[in-house]
Amino acid sequence: MADRYQQFTNSPVGKFVVGKLGLPSPTPLRRYQPGQPLLEGPALVGAAPGGRLEKTVTEQLRGAGVEIATSATAGSSYSALVFDATGISDPKQLRELHSFFQSTIKQVGTCGRVVVLGTPPEQAKSTRERVAQRGLEGFTRSVAKELRNGATAQLVYVAPGSEGATESTLRFVLSAKSAFVDGQVIRVGTAGAGGATGTTPADWDKPLDGKVALVTGASRGIGASIAEVLARDGAHVVAVDVPAQGADLSAVANAVGGSALQLDVTAEDTPAKLVEYFAERHDGLDIVVHNAGITRDKKLANMDSARWDSVISVNIDSQLAINDALLESSVLRDNARFIGVSSIAGIAGNLGQTNYGTSKAAVIGMVEGTAPAVAERGATFNAVAPGFIETRMTAAIPVTIREPARRLSTLAQGGLPVDVAETIAWYANPASAAVNGNVVRVCGQAMIGA
Numbered sequence: 471m472a473d474r475y476q477q478f479t480n481s482p483v484g485k486f487v488v489g490k491l492g493l494p495s496p497t498p499l500r501r502y503q504p505g506q507p508l509l510e511g512p513a514l515v516g517a518a519p520g521g522r523l524e525k526t527v528t529e530q531l532r533g534a535g536v537e538i539a540t541s542a543t544a545g546s547s548y549s550a551l552v553f554d555a556t557g558i559s560d561p562k563q564l565r566e567l568h569s570f571f572q573s574t575i576k577q578v579g580t581c582g583r584v585v586v587l588g589t590p591p592e593q594a595k596s597t598r599e600r601v602a603q604r605g606l607e608g609f610t611r612s613v614a615k616e617l618r619n620g621a622t623a624q625l626v627y628v629a630p631g632s633e634g635a636t637e638s639t640l641r642f643v644l645s646a647k648s649a650f651v652d653g654q655v656i657r658v659g660t661a662g663a664g665g666a667t668g669t670t671p672a673d674w675d676k677p678l679d680g681k682v683a684l685v686t687g688a689s690r691g692i693g694a695s696i697a698e699v700l701a702r703d704g705a706h707v708v709a710v711d712v713p714a715q716g717a718d719l720s721a722v723a724n725a726v727g728g729s730a731l732q733l734d735v736t737a738e739d740t741p742a743k744l745v746e747y748f749a750e751r752h753d754g755l756d757i758v759v760h761n762a763g764i765t766r767d768k769k770l771a772n773m774d775s776a777r778w779d780s781v782i783s784v785n786i787d788s789q790l791a792i793n794d795a796l797l798e799s800s801v802l803r804d805n806a807r808f809i810g811v812s813s814i815a816g817i818a819g820n821l822g823q824t825n826y827g828t829s830k831a832a833v834i835g836m837v838e839g840t841a842p843a844v845a846e847r848g849a850t851f852n853a854v855a856p857g858f859i860e861t862r863m864t865a866a867i868p869v870t871i872r873e874p875a876r877r878l879s880t881l882a883q884g885g886l887p888v889d890v891a892e893t894i895a896w897y898a899n900p901a902s903a904a905v906n907g908n909v910v911r912v913c914g915q916a917m918i919g920a
């Protein structure tokens with residue numbers, strides 16, 4: 471469903487009307503195109519005294535072709551502001567944030583990026599340091615709300631010892647791949663297997679070369695986009711969907727040079743069939759994306775048990791059964807990646823969606839419960855929590871709910887399936903081995919939802 475309001479606001483008449491009436495004016499977001507530079511212009515990098523990340527991050531960014539500025543110049547525009555706040559060990563030192571950002575925030579360019587780097591509060595060495603580091607969340611989320619013109623802000627907590635494991639995350643949050651991710655807190659190196667840095671891809675444009683990926687619900691919508699993006703990054707994608715979606719499924723698989731597998735994820739024999747298929751046809755499996763999901767909305771008082779059961783079955787039960795079968799078999803290759811698809815309805819709840827909200831919160835439980843265990847075998851388990859994404863699912867929402875849902879986010883627009891897919895591709899990257907146990911919202915900092 472086209473966002474006609476956004477089209478209007480970007481026309482000459484629309485710009486005039488929106489300016490006069492003070493209406494939301496969604497900026498067309500910069501999205502990734504192959505060959506595009508990480509940033510269009512320079513990044514200003516700063517640090518509080520004693521920061522442990524500034525040097526490594528500067529090297530990583532220079533290596534990625536980013537022009538670095540170390541002191542602000544009046545009148546310059548920056549594509550990114552990156553601030554290492556790990557040196558802040560007392561709330562009084564939070565003033566360093568004010569000193570760095572107060573004047574430079576106005577210099578962030580269109581679709582620019584703000585990234586604050588911190589120490590996970592629970593790993594602070596003192597209570598005062600913990601308090602100060604926790605404060606970074608409120609700062610970053612508020613900055614995200616103040617930025618304009620499609621710019622975003624994220625906080626990345628990096629565990630001590632994981633300084634070298636940040637590159638895939640920086641490349642994601644700074645690039646156009648994170649267009650609809652805003653106001654998020656990301657953790658690197660916190661969930662088990664401390665110190666895992668992962669493998670730097672030989673080619674950052676094809677990080678998934680040689681990998682085999684399973685994507686469920688891949689015949690359309692977000693799943694089709696995940697298949698495209700993982701294939702673009704070099705993976706062989708096995709696209710799964712129900713037999714009724716067979717024609718669309720084959721079209722997606724053919725378009726990405728992958729394989730189509732018609733399966734209902736809830737069937738009792740599906741987990742065993744998947745294990746057999748990947749062992750025989752692909753000699754293993756690297757990436758598992760549990761994207762298949764359904765809604766059967768009704769207020770709880772009107773919800774029959776069939777609606778409840780079907781949502782729980784597709785959105786969580788089937789995924790646990792598949793995980794168990796894969797983890798018990800020898801089909802998973804080293805450094806495997808499990809990725810769940812939650813929803814902001816699973817974080818904040820949603821009217822008419824007690825079944826769906828339950829299942830999507832349970833997906834977060836699956837991440838929390840499984841991430842530390844899979845870390846022991848070098849694997850990771852993360853999830854995305856999409857907000858309003860332009861798909862058939864959201865096109866079916868009545869217009870009176872759809873319009874505010876689109877507009878009530880910091881970016882004042884819905885996201886695209888590709889925004890969810892890019893976030894999943896970041897988790898899947900072999901260099902993201904220390905990115906484990908995260909649930910990152912892809913919601914443009916939606917105010918509906920959490």
Ligand code: NAD
Pocket residue numbers: 686687688689690691692693710711712715733734735736761762763764784811812813814855856857858859860861862863864
């Ligand atoms: P969609 O309905 O367009 O696609 C879902 C796909 O899953 C369909 O192709 C469907 O056939 C498949 N599927 C359903 N049951 C299945 C089963 N038993 N076995 C195999 N495949 C099955 O939905 P979408 O909008 O692309 O959503 C994809 C995921 O993203 C879902 O998990 C959804 O809950 C989640 N999500 C979507 C949004 C949004 O705004 N669209 C927001 C939050 C979360």
